[in-house]
Amino acid sequence: MPTARNHSGLVRFDLFELDLESGELRKRGRPIRFQPQPFKVLAALVSNPGKLITREELRNQVWQGTTFVDFEQGLNFCVRRIRTVLEDDAEAPRFIETVPRRGYRFIAAVEHVSANPEMPSEPANGRPSLEIPPSDITLPPKASARMSPWLAAGLPVLIIGAISLAWFGQRAADSPRVLGIVAITNDGRQKIANTPYDFLTPLVSDGSRLFFEEADSVHSSIAQVAISGGDTEPVMTPFRSAQLAGISPDHTHILLADMTSPTVSDMPFYSMPVIGGTAKRLGDFVGHDAAWSPDGETLAYASKDELNIAGRDGLFLRRLIAGVGIPWWPRWSVDGKRLRFTMSDPKTQSSSIWEVRSDGTHLRPVLPGWNNPPNECCGSWTPDGRYFVFQATRDETTSIWALQEGTDFFRRATPGPVQLTNGPISTNVPLPSPDGKKIYVIGVKNRGEVVRYEPRKRQFVRFLPGVSALDIEFSRDGRSVVYVQYPDLTLWRARHDGSERLQLTSTPFRVRFPRWSPDGKQIAFFGGRPGKPSKVYLIAAEGGEPQQLLSEELNEGDPSWSPDGAWVAFGRLPWKTGTTEPSEIYIMDLKSHRLTTVPGSNGLFSPRWSPNGKYLLATKADSSAFLLFDFASQKWAILAQGLIGYPYWSRDSNYVYFGDFNVPHRSRVARVRIKDGRVEGIADLSTLRQISISWIGCGPDDLPIAVREVGTEEIYALDLKAQ
Numbered sequence: 001m002p003t004a005r006n007h008s009g010l011v012r013f014d015l016f017e018l019d020l021e022s023g024e025l026r027k028r029g030r031p032i033r034f035q036p037q038p039f040k041v042l043a044a045l046v047s048n049p050g051k052l053i054t055r056e057e058l059r060n061q062v063w064q065g066t067t068f069v070d071f072e073q074g075l076n077f078c079v080r081r082i083r084t085v086l087e088d089d090a091e092a093p094r095f096i097e098t099v100p101r102r103g104y105r106f107i108a109a110v111e112h113v114s115a116n117p118e119m120p121s122e123p124a125n126g127r128p129s130l131e132i133p134p135s136d137i138t139l140p141p142k143a144s145a146r147m148s149p150w151l152a153a154g155l156p157v158l159i160i161g162a163i164s165l166a167w168f169g170q171r172a173a174d175s176p177r178v179l180g181i182v183a184i185t186n187d188g189r190q191k192i193a194n195t196p197y198d199f200l201t202p203l204v205s206d207g208s209r210l211f212f213e214e215a216d217s218v219h220s221s222i223a224q225v226a227i228s229g230g231d232t233e234p235v236m237t238p239f240r241s242a243q244l245a246g247i248s249p250d251h252t253h254i255l256l257a258d259m260t261s262p263t264v265s266d267m268p269f270y271s272m273p274v275i276g277g278t279a280k281r282l283g284d285f286v287g288h289d290a291a292w293s294p295d296g297e298t299l300a301y302a303s304k305d306e307l308n309i310a311g312r313d314g315l316f317l318r319r320l321i322a323g324v325g326i327p328w329w330p331r332w333s334v335d336g337k338r339l340r341f342t343m344s345d346p347k348t349q350s351s352s353i354w355e356v357r358s359d360g361t362h363l364r365p366v367l368p369g370w371n372n373p374p375n376e377c378c379g380s381w382t383p384d385g386r387y388f389v390f391q392a393t394r395d396e397t398t399s400i401w402a403l404q405e406g407t408d409f410f411r412r413a414t415p416g417p418v419q420l421t422n423g424p425i426s427t428n429v430p431l432p433s434p435d436g437k438k439i440y441v442i443g444v445k446n447r448g449e450v451v452r453y454e455p456r457k458r459q460f461v462r463f464l465p466g467v468s469a470l471d472i473e474f475s476r477d478g479r480s481v482v483y484v485q486y487p488d489l490t491l492w493r494a495r496h497d498g499s500e501r502l503q504l505t506s507t508p509f510r511v512r513f514p515r516w517s518p519d520g521k522q523i524a525f526f527g528g529r530p531g532k533p534s535k536v537y538l539i540a541a542e543g544g545e546p547q548q549l550l551s552e553e554l555n556e557g558d559p560s561w562s563p564d565g566a567w568v569a570f571g572r573l574p575w576k577t578g579t580t581e582p583s584e585i586y587i588m589d590l591k592s593h594r595l596t597t598v599p600g601s602n603g604l605f606s607p608r609w610s611p612n613g614k615y616l617l618a619t620k621a622d623s624s625a626f627l628l629f630d631f632a633s634q635k636w637a638i639l640a641q642g643l644i645g646y647p648y649w650s651r652d653s654n655y656v657y658f659g660d661f662n663v664p665h666r667s668r669v670a671r672v673r674i675k676d677g678r679v680e681g682i683a684d685l686s687t688l689r690q691i692s693i694s695w696i697g698c699g700p701d702d703l704p705i706a707v708r709e710v711g712t713e714e715i716y717a718l719d720l721k722a723q
Helices: 037-047 056-063 070-088 147-152 159-161
Strands: 008-013 018-019 025-026 030-032 052-054 096-099 102-108 111-113 164-165 176-183 209-216 219-226 231-237 242-247 253-258 267-273 280-287 290-291 298-303 305-309 315-324 324-333 339-346 350-357 376-381 386-396 399-406 428-433 437-443 448-454 459-462 471-472 480-485 491-495 509-515 522-528 535-540 555-559 566-570 587-588 595-597 604-609 615-620 624-628 635-641 645-647 655-660 670-673 679-684 696-698 703-711 712-721
Touching: 018 037, 025 645, 037 102, 037 267, 037 645, 052 056, 052 566, 056 070, 056 102, 070 096, 070 315, 147 386, 159 595, 209 242, 219 242, 253 290, 280 290, 280 298, 290 324, 298 324, 298 339, 305 324, 324 376, 339 376, 376 428, 386 428, 437 491, 471 509, 471 696, 471 703, 480 509, 480 703, 509 555, 522 555, 535 566, 555 703, 566 604, 587 604, 615 645, 624 645, 635 655, 655 679, 655 696
Parallel strands: 399 428, 555 604
Antiparallel strands: 008 018, 008 111, 018 025, 025 030, 052 102, 096 102, 176 712, 209 219, 219 231, 242 253, 253 267, 267 280, 290 298, 298 305, 305 315, 324 339, 339 350, 376 386, 386 399, 428 437, 437 712, 448 459, 448 703, 471 480, 480 491, 509 522, 522 535, 555 566, 566 587, 587 595, 604 615, 615 624, 624 635, 645 655, 655 670, 670 679, 696 703
16 A cells, blocks of 8 residues: 655755755756746655656645646646756656656655654555645636636636746745736737847736737737727737837827838837827837836937937937947836846847946946846836836746835845746736736747648648647658757657657757758757857757857857758858847858858848759848859849748759748748749738747648647736735
């Protein structure tokens, strides 16, 4: 009969120690950052080694019987996270064995270390007791009783349950906490929009409505919803693609930019009445973000690597900072004396929150050393100025945090930020409500479904079932496929039907655009770890350590093999390079390691070598044209123009397929013929809800494949209690 154990003290297995009292996991004595829910699942399994622990037992013990309607996703997330930390393999496990449709078993040898060991005791019901350390994390109360009839009828409540709320009852009495959560939207549309430099766009409110972006392929539009929830409605603007930035202090005008291209970072800004009307250009500056001061008399705007101040009409007044990084998301303090903003480092791809006084003095990071590498952004003050709420990403999950403000510039009432949300759903772009009682967030849980265009049905159909991936490429013989798993961006290889999967990289290493070598023995890709530049790597198709192509600390991307496998072409990343790195096309001789620049390639990126070896295709940095380099003549020629991207060659080198995004909400896959430049449509993309990382690829027969988003991005209201 199974017995319960005393699980106080340390539990050791392999190179790891699990401290059940302090809630800490260590490897070789070094602490590993671990989220509370995965820790509790691991503790439950380790505390019962060799025993099958059913999913229902984990639900009752780890989630403590609370109604957690998205339990399946939550548990799957926890197990994936545990395996990542332990470097375990689900197919050949060393630690956690999956018992299909039943539960999990911890199979490694375990040593319990306790200062006061006790004899095992037998539970009254004869079932194993899953004892785990207490946690200060609790689940929110049910939100359904608070919903309007519309939300109760139409909202998939499983999404609400997937956000677990951090309850900091053991902290100081003045620490804020979240009491509950209510869904505001339920339209299934993408709300984390793509912008240059991967910037996020905000939620803004006039007190009765929320304004936000909704995206379709590379186009963004502005929508609105009542703060109590309901149907979303479009906000009409004069722009093909609009970027939302803010709202005026009197809530009468929204601040927005005309987003001319997904890779053009700086745009003209406009003020437009919230009730509709003419959009008025603000000054003659171009920038990528802006915010009005609390009195509405000045405007802070970010342009290139500068943060500047303009008058209410947009005319330049003074420069605050320059040359430190790429500033964005500027937010004024309540008294208008300070600005906090997110600073991105385009070389390391890290982001941190900084502060400067409105006169340009006292520039400083707000949280130096708090997150390593720094990965926080998008903060705003509460209306009373007592808290600064922001988002931070740790362990592949983004959560909301609150930093209590001190009584003066250098002193705070609490030692550090307080976590407000935690769970398998990421929470983003927090916006305190005008009365300070709520925080509005966008909750994101991404999952993709691969689809392939079927000409006879004239629609996209499911392809590679069970694979959530993008950047898919088939080997030359069509027998194998390499892909990037979505959303964690790890590299995988499989057979052409998606079977016999092999993971080649693991988080936090992130990968994009893998390419098979012509002989099928190597894979080129670009990517890297957080806080490091994106680099081009080569990895053996059978697995191993990725080898960096160049050692220089500059961003690289989009590798492309020559047909004989002797060279690799690549470019820079113009939306990440800031103001210092050239955007050119390079070719590396893999035998001699000699690097050359393709003549006349300045301002181009994303090279694609033609299968016949005669041409090199590249894209202008603003995504406005494809150019073709003829190796025989050593000259470039324009092949196609417009708002276009994601090109790939036909296998016979007669066509280039690409995404055509010229008409808003009418995106399509088209192809251009090499011999005469004739363009023809192939597939309609307008009805396909694409993932936030837009992508179009090539199947074995040249027909397009894409990724449909089947996850969720919705707006939620967090009930905030701040003492």
